[in-house]
Amino acid sequence: MTDPLLKLSHLNKSFGALKATDDVSLTLVRGEIHALIGPNGAGKSTLIKQIAGGLRSDSGTVEFAGRDVTHLGTVPRARAGLGRTFQISSLAMEYTVLQNTVLGALGHDGGVMRFFRPVMKDRALVDRGMAALERVGLADQAAKRTADLSHGQRRLLEVAVALTLEPKVFLMDEPMAGLGASGSKRLTGFLDALRAQAPILLVEHDMDAVFALADRISVLVYGQVIATGTADEIKRDPTVREAYLGAEDAV
Amino acid sequence: MTRETLLNIVLFAILPTTALVAFALDEPFIITLATKAAILALAGVGLNIALGLGGLVSFGHAAFFGLGGYAMGILASHAQSYTPLMETPFLIEGTKSMLVIWGVAIVASALAALAIGALSLRTTGVYFIMITLAFGQMLYYFAISWPAYGGEDGLSIYVRNDFPGLNTLDPIQFFAIAFGILAIVLFGAGRLAKARFGLALSAARQNAERVETVGLTPFRLRLVAFVISGAVTGLAGALFADLNRFVSPTMFSWHTSGEIMVFVILGGVGRLFGPVAGAALYILLEHTLGGLSEFWHVYLGLLLLLVVLFARGGLIGTIAGREVAHD
Structure with missing residues (x-):
């Protein structure tokens, strides 16, 4: 396996007494889609901001393409090749x-x-x-x-703008949100092919898409990564079932 | 041809047509009014680069207008009294050459805009408005309390400055100079708005986060826009001083900042020809309503209120509709 393009090591971020990001470490390697899932309020958006540069971490490091970018802002990270799409179209x-x-x-x-x-x-x-x-x-x-x-079209435009940046890594915050069934299916097909161009860190609520696409899945609950693994491993993981997927066997 | 292009052509033609008709009828006062409108429009075109394109509500553009005015006043007063500006460490003499004065006005106001912008652009919204206002007022009080150049009374220049090959005291020739500059700057501002810089600057006004995400720095874009904007308004200040052959601290006052902003809002914020429409309308109102009542500003206020409430695109927006897509 090649060196990870994106590597988070022991990231922390607190807002007052709330630990929004609690010792998060994860990697993104060439050619993969790494999905980040978790219930609302798990700290996904905070983590995305820490990766993109909009939010300073309290401690821990962000390495991007072999370079420590922990102390860089949004603009230099974008210039270094981080292609971000927003949860709410920006x-x-x-x-x-x-x-x-x-x-x-x-x-x-x-x-x-x-x-x-x-x-x-x-x-x-x-x-x-x-x-x-x-x-x-x-x-x-x-x-x-x-x-x-x-x-839905705005969501696609977000992705299109990220494409023009020819990034080394895509950071996508819920690209499927509001797309509808057919749109979401088409975008799933598109992202599937896109991973060959650059790996994708994908935050997504659409579980069909996540299980169809992700090479690896990390589950974030209360700011902590409680499990990382393939779709099957995550589906079987008892702590994940309990904490996130729920008892009703939704998957 | 779009409706806005057509309207722009009409607006562009209004001032020279007025001036030429007045020339034919031998009405020099009307020519002077048209000249004043052209110069004020130029100041507005400058502000519009910051306000319209960049979304930077500067309430301190009088600073640049005044600096341009005083650049003219100081240089010309020294030339008039045959005293050098300074002798040590090297000799600087005054000048009556418009071209030199314009250069000094542009450089001085650009440098001031760089300093003021570098500080004020760290704030946004109402704080930006207040801090630019504060810088303007600072220069205003400085000018009042500086006796060397007339202090509160201002400075009179007896003869208009020189432009190669023209008699600048002839109203129609001075109009030609002012309008020529307005035309050149309008062309440049139009190009700027559609160029790479304009695309990025206007995007930063609409959504700064988006601009950062594609790897561009809004602060840099805004600072450059502010400097260009200040330089254009400074040039207008130098011309305005030459028109009146008089400079006073009033040029620095916040009323002046407000007036320049009124031209832009009346005509249409962000529209290339907005300030031309606004300044022309302002002068027209001043001299029709102003003849009827000393309190004509009441009507101006009413008009401004109507524009802001019902015609957000100003005069141009009302007639030509929303700005259209790319071409």
């Missing part, structure tokens, strides 16, 4: 769909201090933005205002 709503992906391509390209040439006539950027939209199936919506997209 897009430039006044822009067209294509402008959002072009913004992503621009972020990846750098060179933002250019004041004269129209960016939407910059073939290289527009082509990259368009290609990302095609991959998630939003190409026909390119000229639409982002605010006019449906909730």
Whole structure:
């Protein structure tokens, strides 16, 4: 096995007396989808923020592509190749769909201090933005205002913007939320193929998707990783069943 | 051609048409009004880069307008009295050359914007408004208490400064200079808004988190926008001082900041030609309503209220509708 691209070691984060992240260690290796599941309030969103750089950890380290990024902010982590999608769509709503992906391509390209040439006539950027939209199936919506997209389409646009960054690692916070059955199925197929391009740390509530996709699953409860393993191992794990999946045998 | 493009062409033509008709009818006062509108529009175009594109509600743009004004006043007053600005460590003389004065005004206000921006842009929302206001007022009181350049009374410059090949005291020729600059800056601001920088800056206004996630730093984008914005407003200040042949601390006062903001809001925040529409309308109201009543600001206030309540896109938004997609 190759060195992990993303490695969290003993991360902690407290808000007052609440331990939101409690000694979390996990890794993400090339080619895998590592799902992070857990009940509401388990600390998934906090952990995502600690990984993405929006929230400083109290202790522990975040290593990314062999480099310690614990003390870096969101921007340098993004530049280092962390492609994040948000749980609640975080897009430039006044822009067209294509402008959002072009913004992503621009972020990846750098060179933002250019004041004269129209960016939407910059073939290289527009082509990259368009290609990302095609991959998630939003190409026909390119000229639409982002605010006019449906909730599910915004989720896909989040993924498309992350694609334009050509990241080394995807960090996806509930990409399936609000997609509906067919949409969720299509995105599952897409993510399945995407892992070859870059590994995905996937936070997801849709258990069908998680069990279909994940090479490994980590279960987060009260800020602690109580188990890590394959889908089958997790399904069989008695502590997981008790703490999370519940007695009703939902799975 | 979209409705906004058509409207922009009309707006662009209004000032020179007014000036030329006034020239034909031999009404120099009207030409001066058109010149004033062009210069105030320029100040508004500057503010609009920060306010409209960047979402930075600066209530201190009078600082840059005033610095531009005083750059002109100080340089020209020294040239007028044949005294050097300073002798040690090296000699700096005053000047009556507009081109040099503009350069100094742009550099001075850009540097001020860099310093003010670097501090104020660490705050957002109401704190940003307050801190920019505070910087503006600081310069205002400084100008009042600095007797070397007239203090509270301001500075009079007897003859308008020189521009190669033109007689700047001729109203129509000075109008041509002011309008020429406005046209150039409008072109540049239009390009900037559609360029890479504009895309990223406007995205940072809509959603800073999104911009960070793609690896761009909102603070840097905003600081650069603030500097460009301040420099343009500073240039407008130098022209305004030349128009009046007079500089006073009023240029630094928060009323001035408010007025520049009114041009932008009346015309349409973030619209390229918004400040042109706003400044032209302002001057028009000032000289029609102002003739009827000393208290014409009441009507201006009423109009502003209506615009903010019912026409968020300002004049341009009302006529041309929502801004359209990319082209």
